[in-house]
Amino acid sequence: MTVSRAETRRRVSRFTETCRRRGLKVTHQRMEVFRELAASDEHPDAETIYERVRARLPTVSRDTVYRTLSALEAQGLVSRTDVLGGPARYDANTAPHHHFVCTACGRISDFRSEALDALPIPRSVESLGRIESAHVQVRGVCSTCAARKRRAGRRRRR
Numbered sequence: 001m002t003v004s005r006a007e008t009r010r011r012v013s014r015f016t017e018t019c020r021r022r023g024l025k026v027t028h029q030r031m032e033v034f035r036e037l038a039a040s041d042e043h044p045d046a047e048t049i050y051e052r053v054r055a056r057l058p059t060v061s062r063d064t065v066y067r068t069l070s071a072l073e074a075q076g077l078v079s080r081t082d083v084l085g086g087p088a089r090y091d092a093n094t095a096p097h098h099h100f101v102c103t104a105c106g107r108i109s110d111f112r113s114e115a116l117d118a119l120p121i122p123r124s125v126e127s128l129g130r131i132e133s134a135h136v137q138v139r140g141v142c143s144t145c146a147a148r149k150r151r152a153g154r155r156r157r158r
């Protein structure tokens, strides 16, 4: 699934505006990395982003893409999620949201919930360290994988 063109444009213009405000240089390569992420809602890992950017920008190096992602993350321009022991996944959706993670294919889908956003973090957490962000990760089998399993089950029974 991809993000709508209108939403991609909104994310890209928010990105350039934030960079300008903070005096960060928007190089061509940075822009391409961000644009790739902004057009995707599948939370790709750095390697996937590198492959996609390289398809359009053959001179880009893996190192540049990885460093760009870290720099953008440090600036809060993209967010990073770690799931199921795999590589870090990136997200250009910086609005508050939560994740549904498929335990079969690893797909991460965004969902919104004002009720979860408003969930108070227990005081005891503050004694563990400074809180930067919180989000809920729901795990399960996505509908695509569930349908595939159902089809496979039917075939086996025949």
Ligand SMILES: [Zn+2]
Binding pocket: 102, 103, 104, 105, 106, 107, 141, 142, 143, 144, 145, 146
């Ligand atoms: Zn799945």
Ligand SMILES: [Zn+2]
Binding pocket: 043, 091, 093, 097, 098, 099, 109, 110
């Ligand atoms: Zn997300």
